[in-house]
Amino acid sequence: MNTASESGAVLDRRQVVSQLLAGRGEALLITGLGSTTWDAAAVGDVAENFYVWGGMGGAAMIGLGLALAQPERRVLVVTGDGEMLMGLGALATIAVQGPENLAVVVIDNEVYGETGMQETHTRFGVDLAGIAAAAGFESARTVYTQSDLDTLSAALFVAPGPLFADVKVSTERHDTVLPPRDGTYLKHRFRRVLLGDPEQGSLAGRKR
Amino acid sequence: MSNPKWPEAIYDVLCGAGVSQVGYVPDAGHARLIELCRANDAMHSVALTSEEEGVAMLCGAWLGGARGVLLMQSSGVGNCINMLSVVQECRFPLLAIITMRGEWGEFNPWQVPMGQGVASALGNAGVIVHQVDRAEDLATTVQAASELAFNAFRAVAVSVSQRILGSKVWK
Numbered sequence: 001m002n003t004a005s006e007s008g009a010v011l012d013r014r015q016v017v018s019q020l021l022a023g024r025g026e027a028l029l030i031t032g033l034g035s036t037t038w039d040a041a042a043v044g045d046v047a048e049n050f051y052v053w054g055g056m057g058g059a060a061m062i063g064l065g066l067a068l069a070q071p072e073r074r075v076l077v078v079t080g081d082g083e084m085l086m087g088l089g090a091l092a093t094i095a096v097q098g099p100e101n102l103a104v105v106v107i108d109n110e111v112y113g114e115t116g117m118q119e120t121h122t123r124f125g126v127d128l129a130g131i132a133a134a135a136g137f138e139s140a141r142t143v144y145t146q147s148d149l150d151t152l153s154a155a156l157f158v159a160p161g162p163l164f165a166d167v168k169v170s171t172e173r174h175d176t177v178l179p180p181r182d183g184t185y186l187k188h189r190f191r192r193v194l195l196g197d198p199e200q201g202s203l204a205g206r207k208r
Numbered sequence: 209m210s211n212p213k214w215p216e217a218i219y220d221v222l223c224g225a226g227v228s229q230v231g232y233v234p235d236a237g238h239a240r241l242i243e244l245c246r247a248n249d250a251m252h253s254v255a256l257t258s259e260e261e262g263v264a265m266l267c268g269a270w271l272g273g274a275r276g277v278l279l280m281q282s283s284g285v286g287n288c289i290n291m292l293s294v295v296q297e298c299r300f301p302l303l304a305i306i307t308m309r310g311e312w313g314e315f316n317p318w319q320v321p322m323g324q325g326v327a328s329a330l331g332n333a334g335v336i337v338h339q340v341d342r343a344e345d346l347a348t349t350v351q352a353a354s355e356l357a358f359n360a361f362r363a364v365a366v367s368v369s370q371r372i373l374g375s376k377v378w379k
Contacts, residue, residue, distance in 0.1 A: 030268070050271055055294035058264030062294075065268025065276065068229055068252045087264075089257030097254060183298035187271065195273045 007110045007123060009168040011149060016107060016167050017078060018043050019153055024076065027157055028066060028194070032059035032079025034114040036107050040078060041179035047193035053181050057087030060104050064094050067102035070194070074101050074157045081108040081122045081166075088131065094162050095136035103156055103163040104132070109171045117171065132164035140164040214372070215240035217347035218305065222277055225354040227303075228252060229269045229276030231262030237307030237373040238279045245279075259284035263291040267300045275358055278304040282311070282323045282367070289333050295363045296334035302363035303354055304335070312370035326367060335363040343372045 017039040021029070029049045031037045037051040052059050063077035084091075084106045094102065110123035122128060133140035143149050143165055152165050180186055191197075218241055222230075230245040230253045232238065246253045256262045262278040269276040285306065295302050309316070310323020330337050336356065340349050346368065353364040 028272075052294065054297065055264060055267075055291050058260065058267070058291050058294060061261045061264035062268035062271070064254075065229060065265035065270075065274070066272040067268075068254075068265075069269050069272025069274035087261070090261055090264075092257055093254065093261055097252070183294070187298045187300065190271055191273070194271070 007168060007171070009109070009144070009170045011143070011146070011167060011169045012172060013039055013107050013109065013169040014042055014174050016143075016149060016169055019149060020076075020078070020105060020156060023153055023157055025074070025157060027074040027076050028070065028190075030059050030063045030066065030075070030077045030079075032056075032077075032083035034080055034083065035109075035173075036078045036080050036083075037179065038174070038177045039107065042174070042177040045179045047189045049179070050186055050190045051179050051181075053183070056083055057090075059083055060087060060090040060094060063102055063104065064090070064097060064099065067099040068097070071099070071101055073194075074103070075099075076156070077102070077104045079104070079106060080113070081106055081110060081120045081128065082112045084128060085121055085126075091132050091135045091137070091164070095132070097162075098136075098138070099162055100138075100160045102161045103165070105152075105156070105164075106166045107169055108166050109169050111171055113171070113173060122166075128166040129164060132166075137162050137164045141166075143167040214343045214346045215244060218350050219244040221347050221350045221354065223248070225303075225351075225358065226275050227277050227354075228274050229254065229266065230279065231256050231265050231276060232279040233259050233262070233281065233284050235279070235281035235307045237281070237368060238305070241305075242279060259287045260291040263288050263295060263302065266302055267294055267298065270300050275301070276303070278302070280304065280306055282306055282308045282326045283319065285326050285329055286322050289329065292330075292333040292335060292363065299361050300363070301357040301361050302335065302365075303350075303357040304363075304365040305350065306365050306367045307373055308367055308370050314370065330365050333363075335365050338364065338366045339369065340366060341369045341371050346372070 067075040310319035
């Protein structure tokens with residue numbers, strides 16, 4: 001078995017998510033369960049955020065379904081390394097579909113922060129950006145420094161996707177900022193701001 | 209097979225229901241339906257590495273105002289269980305069409321445990337199951353299931369019996 005190395009990451013997760021979301025404009029946001037949901041809520045709870053409080057491994061695929069349904073809107077998935085590792089097949093599925101309006105950003109602290117700080121595979125060298133690149137993402141990178149982050153921020157909502165970024169962050173923990181957690185409420189709120197009537201089963205996203 | 213045109217009939221129902229996302233893990237029983245969907249430029253046909261990806265994708269589709277369907281084999285039901293908690297908690301519509309194995313005239317014993325567990329596993333996960341044993345009932349059942357899913361916001365699976373599909377031929 002490989003040994004864990006210290007990550008030595010310098011970026012702070014809250015500052016990373018805050019900077020990335022600052023340029024979101026009308027972009028739609030999906031967050032994975034746990035810390036990335038608290039990070040997004042700390043930036044500000046808005047109706048265009050859909051927080052996945054469960055369904056570990058599903059955030060990126062929820063993003064794909066949304067991106068295919070709303071090809072004119074940018075869709076950003078922000079999730080953790082543990083959540084992404086549980087659904088690695090999604091990277092292959094997304095790459096094959098190639099949605100230009102989708103970005104997946106992993107906030108990678110190399111530990112399961114919500115469950116006792118056990119190391120994830122990324123601590124042992126598993127390279128998520130490498131996996132995304134090999135799957136065929138249009139762009140895939142690992143972000144280590146502020147300079148890398150600035151470059152990502154500039155591309156995130158404008159460069160053709162699908163875009164993948166693994167952002168190495170420190171293991172520092174922050175206050176848990178809780179957004180609404182009732183799933184039906186979050187769904188209706190999101191659909192109301194996006195579609196108008198949340199009950200209307202509209203027929204968006206048909207390929208033309 | 210008494211009605212080899214049932215994939216076309218289901219396809220027509222899906223088109224009529226406005227389905228624009230089709231997530232699938234291939235199965236011989238779904239081969240023709242998948243082929244029809246892939247040939248339709250108005251549908252995103254999405255091959256999945258695992259069925260749970262499709263459950264999550266269809267949640268995202270509904271968030272974006274689109275309707276979808278999940279095509280899979282009974283062995284994939286177990287892969288979906290935790291992701292179905294998202295469907296239940298958020299009351300997302302879900303329409304799934306499941307071709308059965310391990311149910312009727314099965315040769316492969318490894319298919320039997322999951323095949324026999326489909327109805328109870330889905331029921332426990334909050335999914336309404338319509339079991340269909342006759343080809344002539346398929347299109348009307350998928351139609352009813354799509355209405356229950358998209359109009360009443362429920363998770364509904366149509367299970368297609370091996371009586372309709374025929375047992376896999378082993379040579």
